[in-house]
Amino acid sequence: EDAPLGDVETDKAAVTIPSPAGGTLAKQGGKVGDVVMVGSVIAVIEAAGAPAAKAPAKAPAKAEAPKPAPAPARPTPPVAPKPATPASAPAGPPPGAGPVPAAPAVRHLAREMGIDLAAVAPTGPGGRVTAEDLNRFQAGGGAAAEPAPGGGPSMVWTGGGIPFFDVEPMPDFAQWGEVEREPLRSIRRKVAHKMTTSMVMVPHVAHMDEADVTELEAYRLREKERLAGREGAAPTLLAFVAKAVAEGLKSARAFNASLDPFREEIVYKKYINIGIAVDTGRGLIVPVVRDVDKKSVLEITADIRALAERARAGTIEVSELRGGTFTITNVGPLGGTALLATINYPEVAILGMGRVQEKPVVRGGQIVIRSILPLSLAFDHRVADGADAARFVTTMMAQLADPLSWLAGKA
Secondary structure, three states: OOEEEEEEEEOOOOOEEOOOOEEEEEEOOOOOOOOOOOOOOOEEEOOOOOOOHHHHHHHHHHHHOOOHHHHHHHHHHOOOOOOOOHOOOOOOOOOOOOOEEEEEHHHHHHHHHHHOOOOOOOOOOHOOOOOOHHHHHHOOOOOEEEEEEOOOOOEEEEEOOOOOOOOOOOOHHHHHOOOOOOOOOHHHHHHHHHHHHHHHHHHHEEEEEEEEEEHHHHHHHHHHHHOOOOOOOOHHHHHHHHHHHHHHHHHHHHEEEEEOOOOOOOOOOOOEEEEOEEOOOOOEEEEOOOOOHOHHHHHHHHHHHHHHHHHOOOOOOOHHOOOOOEEEOOOOOHOOOOOOOOOOOOEEEEEEOOOOOEEEEEEEOOOEEEEEEEEEEEEOOOOOOHHHHHHHHHHHOOOOOOOOOHEEEEE
């Protein structure tokens, strides 16, 4: 009892399931890597020293035995042509097949949107209808599952109302050489959905600039020396940038908003929660630091470190990944001078940080060496314009160049 039984990974985090009782594992409900529906049995445990527990193990075998028996008996009449008709309809199961698999939240959304779940082509695991399927269906198109050359499902676009936009089935790559197939699951699958939604839905525009962080880096190093000995207390450049973003969002509310395409409204948020992109090795996760505008740089640093550790360990709570209003992604520690990041939909902006480098620049007619931080702001052109982006980034750069002017008493 309470011994680790297995790990179940959702599209956000991994959870270890403890054994609810002592005994012997008699049957597994799936193999490693399988996708299982919520509510399905993942394990059968026989109690220690209880021979009666073996009786239920034979019961499923008897229950399964009648199923093959009628199968050979029914193909003899010429009823085989009938299944071809419903099979050609890609929209959901045939009538009488039972309830359509979908999460309660998706069912609620379908009722609000006035959509019959049986008419929607499912793309979720186990033939489940997802919220993305509902949005795609309402937009006038849908996706139908079609077997891929390697046996796995391949998505084929069957509409969408976008002229000249077609996604053809994948070719059989094995005809040109050896290949290896890996199912797209859990976090990586969620990233694929989010990024596709963002790039299809949002007209991306990027504004790039370089911030002089010479004074900020000097101040940060002094703080690091002052706080030496206190584990994890040294402020990070990322935390300073997050604080500067939060200060800038107070006056640039267009970048702290979301566009509701169904109601044709811009939703301005009066709170500032900044998501920090974290590379977990299993995929990109964006934990959210809440109320960044109300926290000190040291508090932000501690929050980022704690969230990143839990994200990489797979123990982060789902609630810690929701409610973000703006996202920052930092590739500086990995290298790279700049990047064009994809907006974390349904947010409208994301800030990309490159690597700080010492560069020769002109100051007061003299060439001097300064620490330069490349910044790129990708934003939704439906909500904001280039002038808005320029003002926002310029304000943020001024704060990073002179941190003491706005961090006095806050760091």
